[in-house]
Amino acid sequence: MRRPDSGxxxxxxxxxxxxxxxVAQEEYVIGVAAAQSGGLAPFxxxxxxxxxxxxxxxxxxxxxAGQHPIRLEVRDTRSDMxxxxxxxxxxxxxxxxxxxxPADGDxxxxxxxxxxxxxxxxxxxxxxAPILTQVSDYVFGSYPADNQQxxxxxxxxxxxxxxxxxxxxxxxxxxxxxxxxxxxxxxxxLGGTVLGEGSYTMNQPEFSAIVTTIQALDPQxxxxxxxxxxxxxxxxxxxxxxxxxxxxxxxxxxLDTPTVRGLGDVVEGVVHTSGGYAEEGSAHADFNARYLAxxxxxxDTNYHVNGCDIVGMIDAAVRAAGxxxxxxxxxxLADLPETQGIMSSYTFAGxxxxxxxxxxxxxxxGGQKVFIRRGLADPAIIPAP
Amino acid sequence: MGTLLQQxxxxxxxxxxxxxxxxxxxxxxxxxxLINFAHGExxxxxxxxxxxxxxxxxxxxxxxxxxxxxxxxxALAMERIAFRPMRGADVTTLLITSFAVSxxxxxxxxxxxxxxxxxxxxxxxxxxxxDLGAVRIGMISVVSIAxxxxxxxxxxxxxxxxxxxxAMRAAAEDFAVVRLMGIKANxxxxxxxxxxxxxxxxxxxxxxxxxGSVDPLMGATPVLKAFIATVLGGLGSLxxxxxxxxxxxxxxxxxxxxxxxxxxxxxxAISLSIIIGLLVLRPDGLWPAANVSRS
Numbered sequence: 001m002r003r004p005d006s007g008x009x010x011x012x013x014x015x016x017x018x019x020x021x022x023v024a025q026e027e028y029v030i031g032v033a034a035a036q037s038g039g040l041a042p043f044x045x046x047x048x049x050x051x052x053x054x055x056x057x058x059x060x061x062x063x064x065a066g067q068h069p070i071r072l073e074v075r076d077t078r079s080d081m082x083x084x085x086x087x088x089x090x091x092x093x094x095x096x097x098x099x100x101x102p103a104d105g106d107x108x109x110x111x112x113x114x115x116x117x118x119x120x121x122x123x124x125x126x127x128x129a130p131i132l133t134q135v136s137d138y139v140f141g142s143y144p145a146d147n148q149q150x151x152x153x154x155x156x157x158x159x160x161x162x163x164x165x166x167x168x169x170x171x172x173x174x175x176x177x178x179x180x181x182x183x184x185x186x187x188x189x190l191g192g193t194v195l196g197e198g199s200y201t202m203n204q205p206e207f208s209a210i211v212t213t214i215q216a217l218d219p220q221x222x223x224x225x226x227x228x229x230x231x232x233x234x235x236x237x238x239x240x241x242x243x244x245x246x247x248x249x250x251x252x253x254x255l256d257t258p259t260v261r262g263l264g265d266v267v268e269g270v271v272h273t274s275g276g277y278a279e280e281g282s283a284h285a286d287f288n289a290r291y292l293a294x295x296x297x298x299x300d301t302n303y304h305v306n307g308c309d310i311v312g313m314i315d316a317a318v319r320a321a322g323x324x325x326x327x328x329x330x331x332x333l334a335d336l337p338e339t340q341g342i343m344s345s346y347t348f349a350g351x352x353x354x355x356x357x358x359x360x361x362x363x364x365x366g367g368q369k370v371f372i373r374r375g376l377a378d379p380a381i382i383p384a385p
Numbered sequence: 386m387g388t389l390l391q392q393x394x395x396x397x398x399x400x401x402x403x404x405x406x407x408x409x410x411x412x413x414x415x416x417x418x419l420i421n422f423a424h425g426e427x428x429x430x431x432x433x434x435x436x437x438x439x440x441x442x443x444x445x446x447x448x449x450x451x452x453x454x455x456x457x458x459x460a461l462a463m464e465r466i467a468f469r470p471m472r473g474a475d476v477t478t479l480l481i482t483s484f485a486v487s488x489x490x491x492x493x494x495x496x497x498x499x500x501x502x503x504x505x506x507x508x509x510x511x512x513x514x515x516d517l518g519a520v521r522i523g524m525i526s527v528v529s530i531a532x533x534x535x536x537x538x539x540x541x542x543x544x545x546x547x548x549x550x551x552a553m554r555a556a557a558e559d560f561a562v563v564r565l566m567g568i569k570a571n572x573x574x575x576x577x578x579x580x581x582x583x584x585x586x587x588x589x590x591x592x593x594x595x596x597g598s599v600d601p602l603m604g605a606t607p608v609l610k611a612f613i614a615t616v617l618g619g620l621g622s623l624x625x626x627x628x629x630x631x632x633x634x635x636x637x638x639x640x641x642x643x644x645x646x647x648x649x650x651x652x653x654a655i656s657l658s659i660i661i662g663l664l665v666l667r668p669d670g671l672w673p674a675a676n677v678s679r680s
Contacts, residue, residue: 041500199649209641238597262504
């Protein structure tokens with residue numbers, strides 16, 4: 001028998017040494033489809049930034065469950081539905097363990113129709129339409145759903161003594177359409193009246209015609225409610241206040257941005273829901289400080305911290321499953337009990353995969369977000385998806 | 386009656402902005418046969434110019450002038466860098482070039498400044514209201530209408546009372562002959578872009594004042610509406626572009642104001658159907674150019 005030469009021995013030794021390391025460092029691959037340009041970029045960019053930041057932090061600690069380094073497969077959807085769907089198929093072909101999709105319900109549902117049947121758990125960055133999980137058992141939300149936000153907002157509106165509301169909605173997105181409708185349902189359940197509603201097109205050039213319609217209402221509503229986002233909300237509130245209409249305005253979490261707060265006097269007193277509030281000394285405030293120190297940029301929206309919480313949700317599911325198998329992770333995530341996140345605690349147990357999370361109520365005063373309170377929606381008035 | 390009057394003011398205000406943009410599109414098209422879809426981005430650049438000037442703590446009037454000046458500069462730069470090398474190319478190539486310029490500018494703003502809108506707070510007097518009997522009109526609407534009248538008046542004077550305007554009108558009629566007469570083509574084309582930039586800059590001021598923020602995609606919708614207005618008015622016709630702008634604005638506002646609640650989600654479809662109907666009746670536009678040629 002020929003004795004192995006020294007070179008062969010060296011190779012064998014290297015292979016034996018590397019083998020256990022390779023087993024211990026089995027990668028956890030996450031496909032991320034987020035818009036870096038286009039209409040969804042204002043929401044996807046900060047979500048992805050917070051997500052990436054916490055992936056890096058987790059990898060420094062060994063990765064998911066402390067033993068699976070995370071590898072990201074990142075794709076820019078450019079806010080294009082066709083691109084989003086294409087990337088969903090690409091993720092399936094790559095055999096990723098988990099997919100994180102855009103911060104809107106519509107593209108997430110489109111992705112879920114492909115990743116769901118392929119058995120890959122898929123989570124939206126911040127889509128809040130509760131219907132988004134109905135597309136597949138593998139699709140998950142991450143942010144407090146619209147019907148939860150609407151119920152909390154409607155309760156507060158009734159507490160303030162508002163008896164009548166006027167709703168402004170847009171059929172162009174599930175979020176802008178059904179959010180105000182959920183509010184209307186919860187408001188009416190609590191004894192309020194919906195006087196009417198208006199409809200706008202996203203990126204609509206002007207809102208003065210709608211404002212004139214509001215001015216002509218008799219009786220005038222006690223409150224105007226909309227789920228409009230930027231740049232439509234700034235245009236609407238500007239037109240409303242410029243026309244001298246002082247009716248209080250309420251909106252959803254999407255108003256929780258420095259852009260809206262920077263609009264000046266026209267947004268003074270606007271009340272909105274939010275996913276979180278960085279109280280001093282909280283984990284949320286600590287995240288903001290860490291993010292600022294590491295990147296030099298302020299985490300000035302809740303999308304940053306929610307992106308980070310998604311990493312925690314995946315980690316918690318893999319730990320609970322004791323496996324990286326996508327189906328096992330999906331089952332564990334769907335049954336995840338009350339878990340402490342950074343923005344807030346969450347649970348998927350007993351839900352239809354939209355997490356039950358507390359909703360923050362805030363008011364804009366002097367260009368600042370002023371905390372009103374934090375709480376869970378009353379199940380008795382949460383509208384059905 | 387009060388509501389009707391108020392919606393009429395709204396229609397004039399919106400239609401005026403469309404008219405300014407449509408006139409800018411038509412001015413360039415009439416000379417170089419280019420539908421410049423990056424015209425909306427000139428408007429966006431003007432918006433960011435105002436924002437930047439306000440960040441530097443410049444007074445609002447200076448910031449507004451700076452925004453218009455930036456728009457003129459951007460339009461001239463666009464012509465020099467992107468469109469002059471393509472001079473003589475066919476209409477499709479020019480169209481694709483303009484889309485490319487538009488996309489490049491949008492992505493630069495989204496990744497260079499922010500994908501999110503940035504707020505612009507203009508002086509308080511602009512947000513006041515004027516009561517005229519039963520009608521309460523926002524100062525911004527009044528300023529918009531006045532600015533549009535002034536801008537269109539200045540444009541008419543330039544075109545009709547100055548040698549440059551004469552050259553431009555002649556170029557719009559027959560560019561080849563104008564060149565044979567010894568007028569420098571580059572000067573006329575550059576002037577057309579400068580004028581379109583100024584009009585886009587003024588439109589941006591009104592737009593930003595009404596909307597309170599500027600974002601990378603700000604110009605996309607208005608330029609589309611302006612394009613519809615130029616086609617409706619008669620492609621290449623300057624007067625037609627203005628008329629088309631006011632008609633499109635009026636159709637949009639009155640549908641928004643008077644459609645029944647259940648029909649409101651179909652407003653855009655109804656609006657475009659009305660415009661298509663008008664074009665069926667007048668295929669060359671409401672006020673066609675003398676040398677109209679349709680592709």
